[in-house]
Amino acid sequence: MKHLIWTGLFLISFTGISQNFNAGIRIQKTNGMYWENGISFQYSFKNLKTDQLYFGFDYVTTRWGSAMGSNALKQDNYLFSSSWAFRKEKSFRPIVRLNIGYLNVDFEEEIFESLPHSAFLLSPEFLVSYAFKNIPVSIHLGSGYYIDFAEEGHSPGTFQPLYYHLNIYYTLLKTKTNE
Amino acid sequence: MNKLTYLAILCISICMTSCGDPEDISKDLLDGNVIFDASIYQPEKFLVSAKYPNPTLSDLNKHILIAVHGYSATTFEWQEFQDYSDPNGPYRVSQVLLDGHGRTYSDFKDATWNDWSWAIKREYEKLEELGYTKISMVGSSTGGPLLLELVSSGYFNSHIPPKNIFLIDPIVVSSIKLQSIAGIVGPMLGYVKKEQEGDEKKYWYKFRPHETVNELNNLMKLIRKELESGFSLPQGTYLKCYHSKHDPTASSTSTVMIYKGLTTCSGQPIDVEIMDSEFHVFTRLALRKASTALDFANQEKAFSEMASKLSN
Numbered sequence: 001m002k003h004l005i006w007t008g009l010f011l012i013s014f015t016g017i018s019q020n021f022n023a024g025i026r027i028q029k030t031n032g033m034y035w036e037n038g039i040s041f042q043y044s045f046k047n048l049k050t051d052q053l054y055f056g057f058d059y060v061t062t063r064w065g066s067a068m069g070s071n072a073l074k075q076d077n078y079l080f081s082s083s084w085a086f087r088k089e090k091s092f093r094p095i096v097r098l099n100i101g102y103l104n105v106d107f108e109e110e111i112f113e114s115l116p117h118s119a120f121l122l123s124p125e126f127l128v129s130y131a132f133k134n135i136p137v138s139i140h141l142g143s144g145y146y147i148d149f150a151e152e153g154h155s156p157g158t159f160q161p162l163y164y165h166l167n168i169y170y171t172l173l174k175t176k177t178n179e
Numbered sequence: 180m181n182k183l184t185y186l187a188i189l190c191i192s193i194c195m196t197s198c199g200d201p202e203d204i205s206k207d208l209l210d211g212n213v214i215f216d217a218s219i220y221q222p223e224k225f226l227v228s229a230k231y232p233n234p235t236l237s238d239l240n241k242h243i244l245i246a247v248h249g250y251s252a253t254t255f256e257w258q259e260f261q262d263y264s265d266p267n268g269p270y271r272v273s274q275v276l277l278d279g280h281g282r283t284y285s286d287f288k289d290a291t292w293n294d295w296s297w298a299i300k301r302e303y304e305k306l307e308e309l310g311y312t313k314i315s316m317v318g319s320s321t322g323g324p325l326l327l328e329l330v331s332s333g334y335f336n337s338h339i340p341p342k343n344i345f346l347i348d349p350i351v352v353s354s355i356k357l358q359s360i361a362g363i364v365g366p367m368l369g370y371v372k373k374e375q376e377g378d379e380k381k382y383w384y385k386f387r388p389h390e391t392v393n394e395l396n397n398l399m400k401l402i403r404k405e406l407e408s409g410f411s412l413p414q415g416t417y418l419k420c421y422h423s424k425h426d427p428t429a430s431s432t433s434t435v436m437i438y439k440g441l442t443t444c445s446g447q448p449i450d451v452e453i454m455d456s457e458f459h460v461f462t463r464l465a466l467r468k469a470s471t472a473l474d475f476a477n478q479e480k481a482f483s484e485m486a487s488k489l490s491n
Contacts, residue, residue, distance in 0.1 A: 032359040032400065033352075070407040071440040073432070107435050114424055114453060115431045148356050153423075153457065157352035157430025160359045 019043075019050040022138065024169035028060050031162035034072055035065035040167045042083070052088055056081040058099075060165075073158055075105040079121060091133060097125040099144065105156045119155045122147050123163075136171035199369050201386045204284055208380050209253065215381075216281035218254045218274065225254050227273035228305035242270035242313040242342065242489045245302055249320025249350070249460060250295075250395050251373075253281045255382035256319055256463050263482050270315075270489035275302050277325075279391075280384075288388040292398040296325050300334070307339060315343035315489060319460045320429055321395060323349020323420075324402040327437070330412060331405040340413035343488050346420040347481065348460050350395075350429035351402050351436050361396060365389025379466050406440025412449070417488065419450040421461070421481050428459035454481075 026040040042056035058079040066072035083097035101121040107113075127142030146161045206213045222229040231238050246257035254274040261272045275298045279290020299316075306314055318326040323346040329335065330344070353359065371387045412418055418441070422434035431453065438451050454461050454477045461477050464470045 031363075032396065066407070071409050071436075072407045073435065073439070105432070109435075109438065111451060111453065112435050112438075115435065116425070151425075151427070152354045152356075153425040153427040153430065157354060157432030157436075159356075161356045162360050162363075 019046045019174075020054075020171070021173040022169035022171050024167055026058050026060050026165055026167045028065075028163055028165040030158075030160050031164070033158055033160045034062045034067075034075070036060040036062050036075070036077060037064040038077075040169070042081075042169070052085050054081075054083045054085060056083065058101075058167075073105055073107070075103060075156075075158055077121065078102050081125075083125075083127075085129065091131050093129045093131075095127040095129055095140070095142070097127060097142070097144070099123045099125060103156070103159055105158055116150070116154050116156055119159045120149060122149075136174070138169045138171065140167040140169065141165075142167075200284065200288075200388070201370055201372070204386065208385050209281065209382060210284040210287070210384050210386050212283050214282055216253055216276065218276040219281055225274040225276070226302055226305075227271050228302055228309060231309075234309050234311070239310050239312070241311075242315060243306055243311050244270055244272050244485070244489055245299065245306075245314065245316045246272055246274045247299055247316065247318040247322030247325060248274075248277065248280075249318075249322055250391070251280070251287075251384040251387055252320070253382045255465070256460060257317070259463060259465055259478070260317075260482055260485070264486065268486075268490070270486070273302055273306070275299055284384070284386055284388070287384055288390055290391070290394075292325070292394045295321070295394075296328065299325060299329070303338065312339060314339065314341050315345070316341050317345040317347065317485065318349065319347040319462065320350050321398070323347070323429075323433075323437075324351060324398050327351075327402050327405070327441070328398065330416075330441075331402070331410045335413040335416075340416050342416065343485075344412070344416060344418040345481075345485050345488075346418070346434075346437070347462050348422055348426050348429045349420060349433055349437060351399055351406065351433035352430045353399070354427050354430040358392060358396065361389055361392040365392060376468060377466060382466075403436060406436050409440050409442070411442045411446065412444055414444040416444070417450075418443070419452065419484070421452050421454055423454050423456035423458055423461045425457045426459050427457065 022042050024040050026038050028036045038060035040058045042054045044050050044054045061076045062072055063074050067074045079099045079101035081097050081099045083095050085093050085095045087093045103119045103121055105117045107117055123144040123146045125142050125144035127140050129138050129140040131138040143164045148155055204210045218225040227243050248256035254276050257274050264272055277295040278297045279287050279294050316326050326344055373385055375385055420434050420437055422431045434451055441449055456477050462481050464478055
């Protein structure tokens with residue numbers, strides 16, 4: 001939780017220099033595995049392909065998904081991303097995105113300490129987004145594929161490659177540009 | 180040509196180039212049309228119920244272990260424990276051949292996971308009918324979720340509960356990442372070809388149809404859901420789960436899921452042990468290329484613990 005608070009403060013500090021800043025929720029389903037939900041932020045910077053090149057951070061966890069009220073394993077994903085949105089200033093936009101990050105699965109018991117419980121995350125994604133005209137809300141629907149660099153048997157079993165997600169963003173900051 | 184025509188041609192091409200069944204299944208493969216699995220022709224060599232159709236009191240006093248092999252394997256997977264066990268000892272081993280296995284590629288392809296399970300139920304019920312009261316079970320790999328399904332579905336509510344259940348590298352989630360998208364890429368691939376060495380081709384299918392991989396995925400998904408909800412063992416049943424630390428086929432996370440979702444009848448945790456091994460089904464060392472002293476020690480540990488429980 002402490003990490004999340006620090007991450008939140010770090011992200012808020014960007015609002016001063018960002019051109020566009022969106023914050024929202026992320027609902028994610030891994031194919032054949034868990035629901036993992038969480039939060040998502042993305043920015044585009046002044047003078048750096050504003051509203052086209054975005055940088056973001058996502059945190060999704062089964063704690064707010066499959067593991068709520070069940071025996072599903074508790075796992076946390078931390079993702080940093082950069083994405084390119086086509087069709088600038090349009091409502092409907094295709095987006096390509098690359099994520100890197102870290103997955104940690106909490107096995108809870110000492111007896112499982114020696115088992116593989118974490119993984120480096122790298123995933124390309126394809127998304128489509130729709131921005132509503134009259135309200136500062138946009139919806140992003142996407143699918144990605146995690147590339148597993150570990151040998152078979154050396155990463156957690158809950159780390160599965162194909163996932164789908166829905167992000168709903170509220171635009172906190174948006175400045176018109178003359179670019 | 181417009182875009183739609185291109186798209187139609189692309190779709191038709193994908194369908195036409197999609198692989199069907201393999202064409203090079205030779206007769207010396209388990210998958211071939213010549214069925215040579217001994218447990219089909221000589222069940223009395225493998226099944227206790229067939230070997231002792233009229234058991235004496237002394238026979239009925241023995242503890243019977245039903246040994247269940249994994250997906251695409253045969254009774255061979257449990258032959259080493261059969262050989263390890265004393266034929267005149269306090270227990271006997273009954274090696275079941277899962278339905279749909281040990282037969283032709285097309286028989287394998289057509290069987291569902293429910294079909295695989297029938298062989299276990301048949302032997303269990305025959306032993307019960309014959310009057311055995313001490314029955315235990317061991318399942319390796321897919322044998323694990325098949326046994327867990329019997330527990331979670333309430334099968335033992337109407338049958339005598341097993342004394343012990345042992346799970347060796349049970350598969351509830353796979354280490355092979357592509358397996359989870361078999362439903363998407365499977366129809367394009369048709370089947371998966373497994374590299375084999377030496378005599379492995381006689382005891383394991385070389386070609387695994389995508390339909391059977393989907394069946395395995397469905398079984399694992401069902402058990403994961405049951406474990407997420409939680410269920411318990413029948414009264415009086417002991418369970419121990421062993422798992423290789425770096426199992427390349429059945430992720431060791433499977434055993435974590437089983438530990439979290441399954442309890443004894445009184446709500447206590449089940450026994451688990453993580454083995455320092457890179458093998459899938461670490462108890463099967465026969466036909467493996469290189470087994471170390473540690474691998475033999477792991478096998479001996481599991482075998483001796485099982486034998487000890489069966490001797491009580």
